[in-house]
Amino acid sequence: MGDSFTTWNTDKATALYGVDAWSSDYFSIADDGDLHVHLNDETSGEKATASLPKIIEGIRERGLDTPILLRFHDLLAERISQLNNAFNSAIQETGYTGNYRGVYPIKVNQQQQVIDEITEFGKQYHYGLEAGSKPELLIALAHMHDPEAFIICNGYKDQEFIDLALQSLKMGLQTVLVIEMPSELDLILERSEALGIEPILGIRAKLSTCNNSHWSHSSGENSVFGLTTNQILNAVDVLKEKGKLHYLRLLHYHQGSQVPDIRAIRDAATEATRMYVELIREGAPMGLLDIGGGLGIDYDGSRSNSHSSRNYGIAEYAADIIDVTKTVCDEAGLAHPTIISESGRAISAYYSVLIFNILDVNSPSADASPNFVPEKLHPHLVKLAEVENYLTEKNIQECYNDAHYFRSEILSLFRHGNVSLRERAYSNALFTRIMSKISELADNMDDVPEELAENPPFLDVYYGNFSIFQSLPDAWAIDQLFPVMPIHRLNEKPTAKATLADITCDCDGRLDNFIINGEHQKHLPLHSLKDDEDYLVGVFLVGAYQETLGDLHNLLGDTNVVSIGINNGKVQYLRELAGDKISDVLSYVEYDPKNIVERFRQLAERSVEEGKITPAQRREFMNNFRENIEGYTYFESPNG
Ligand SMILES: Cc1ncc(COP(=O)(O)O)c(C=O)c1O
Structure with a gap:
């Protein structure tokens, strides 16, 4: 080991927390140890950086406290541009004759600010919206007035939903009703006739191609959404019979979110384009192929096909989709369709960062020095004390095993009334001291026994002023990994190994899955607290799904939200949204304050x-x- 930690610098901190791996160059550590965000200056358009701790200081001076959700609208714009530029380059390079038109699925982050910003930045690309419910359709109809952009209607539809979509066509919008269930077709045809408005119809297909993402159940023939090939052909026959096949313009599929492997993406695109070709052969005009969401984010920075990563980038994703679509259509002698994608997390994950302060630390070391020695020592206690004396690097695993053995024997003896409370407390102190020494030795060893590396014996608990259930629900519900790190003091060596607990009194309210030096670890290296300065920790890539899935566990409400930009080299505090007050959350659960x-x-x-x-x-x-x-x-x- 050892020497990698003897002289500490910000390069080591960058490697430790994997900043270069997950941040896509939007964040970096400055020489003074502050984590910086990289944004385009609104006036010069040049890249500029701002210190996150200084941003938080500025927000606190203005009266809002942590936890704070920072939003960087410039990163939303960057992602929309990157995705559109990637498709447009692939289109130009290959001579593809169709267009690319992205749509943002409102469910991924429904906050008005997000939808305002996406529709504003997206204008130049005719970037549209996807609505999966009636409220989302109302948002889309209020925000998306570009006649060249699409509004894609997925999800279950009733008469009111269908009427709204049809009426918007009359006003010049391109609102596509995607049939998710066979029964929807009759209702759409009935309402279309009643209102005298021809629909733009799409069909969502169940593909046979599966993938190995966490959401793989959304893909494959057993997925709950979409039509089977038989059902698709039934719909085609009904439309043919009624002379309405010209309504059918779009084929849609969704492989599931966060697809980690580009081969699965290619396979699904190939299968879907073949289906698209067959629908044209059946006589439908088509013209639109909607490849759904699934474009992944590299949460763990491994650039692999693990659940928290993806083995491709945006450019490769776009190039592969265009290549596959072009090849299949060329073989069939058909025109290239307009490609629509419904990327959610790839657009908005980087947009938000949660920053919270650490309230307290519970360190097992507090137990290591008892201020008494029991009058009598049980022989097992004497043995436990001996472990401390013979512990070396060479027998570290043996001592770890021995300490655990004697400790559990003493606890069992206590249960049977054979050791006193003082002996039990003394054994606690001895055990803690041994584990502390083991931890120190392991830190300086090149080759740490696997069990010790995976389960460090001596973890501090850092209590963060936040709620996992409100701000990071996926970390709790589906073990989603997010990059987590301190946002300052990164020029100091972190000396503690910690798990992070939130302030809910729930044993699930903790973060204990981190990527450290490129490896999964159950602990996060953190600095010891100072009396006169708050210690600030950031959780990154939380702009997709987290805000609206969050709940009011322990009645901890929405956090403060501040939107940040850089203009003329200065940080701008663009929008502030005060978090829930206690009276707000009480009224959500039916109390009258x-x-x-x-x-x-x-x-x-x-x-x-x-x-x-x-x-x-x-x-x-x-x-x-x-x-x-x-x-x-x-x-x-x-x-x-
Ligand atoms: C139909 C549909 N489209 C798009 C998305 C967005 O997926 P992602 O965030 O992976 O891009 C989802 C989410 O699962 C979805 O269900």
Whole structure:
């Protein structure tokens, strides 16, 4: 080992937290140890950087506290440009004759700011929206007025949904009704006739191609969405019979989100284009091939086909889709379709970063020095004490095993009444000291026994001022990995190994899956806390799915949100959205905040009557109660 940690510098921090691997050059560590974000300056258009801790300092000076969700609208614009440029380059290079028209699936981040920004930046590319429900369709119809962009309607549809889509066609929008279930066709035809408006119809196909993503159940013939080939042909026959086959313009498929392997993407595109060709042979005009979502993000920075990564980039994705579509259509002698993609996470994941402060640390080392020695020592305690004396690098695994053995024997003896509480506490201290020494030795070894490397014996718990259930629901629900790291002091060697707990009192409220030096680890290297400075940690790539999936576990509400840009070299605080107050979350769960105050007032008044408190104390307690009910649901920082 060892020497990689003897002299610390920011290059080592960059490697430790994998910044170059996951950040796509949007973040880097500056010499002063601050993590910087890279944005385009709004005036000069040149790349500029801003320090995340200084941004947070500026927000706190303006009155909002951590946890804070930072949004970088420039990164949204960058991603939209990258995706469009990748498809447009592939189209130009190959002589493909169709266009590319992306649509953003509203469900991935429905916040108005996101949809405003996507429709604004996307204008130049005629970037559209995908709606999977009636509320989402209403958002799309209110925000997307570009006649050259598409609004793709997926999901279950009732009469009202269909009427809205048809009426929008009358107003010049390109709203496509994608049939997800066979029964939808009759209703669409009925409503089209009743309103006298011809629909643009699409069909969602169940492909046979599967992939190995977490969402692989969305793909393959057993997926719950879309039509089987038989059902597609039935729909075609119904349309033919009614003389309406000219309505059918689009074929859609969705392989599932975060597809890690480019070969699965090629295979699905090939199968879908073959289906597209066959639909034209059946007599449908077609012209639109919608390849759904699935374009992955490299959360773990491994550029591999692991669930948290993908073995391709945006350019390769676009090139492969265009290549496959062109090849299959050329073979069939047919014109190239307009390609529509529904990329969600690839567009908005980088957009948001969650920053929270650490409230406290629970370190096992606090237990390592008891201020007493029990009067009698059970022989197992004597043996445990001996382990500490014979521990070396050479017998580290043996000592680890011995310490665990004697410790569990002592606990069992305690249960049977054969050792005292003081002996038990003393054994705790000895065990903790041994584990601490093992941890120190392991840090300096090149070849750490596997069990020790995977389960470091001595982890601190850092308590972060955030809720996993509100801000990182996928980390809890599906073990989604997100890059996590401190955003300052990165020029100092981190000395603690930690798991991160949130402030919900739930044992699932913790983060213990990190990528450290390119490897999966259950702990995160962090710095020791300073008394006069908040320690700030960032969780990155949280702009897709996290905000709206989050819930009110323990009634911890939405965090503060601040939108950041750079103009003329200066950080701009563009939009602020104060997070939920306690009164807000109480009303979400059917309490009336005024009634809550009144109930507390009754308790306080009774206490005055009974002489437990004075009227002046009542006023003080009531003020405190009222202040809290109008305050942030998270802890206010003493250093903030
Ligand atoms: C139909 C459909 N389109 C697009 C998407 C977006 O997928 P992604 O975020 O992987 O691009 C989804 C999400 O699963 C989806 O269900």
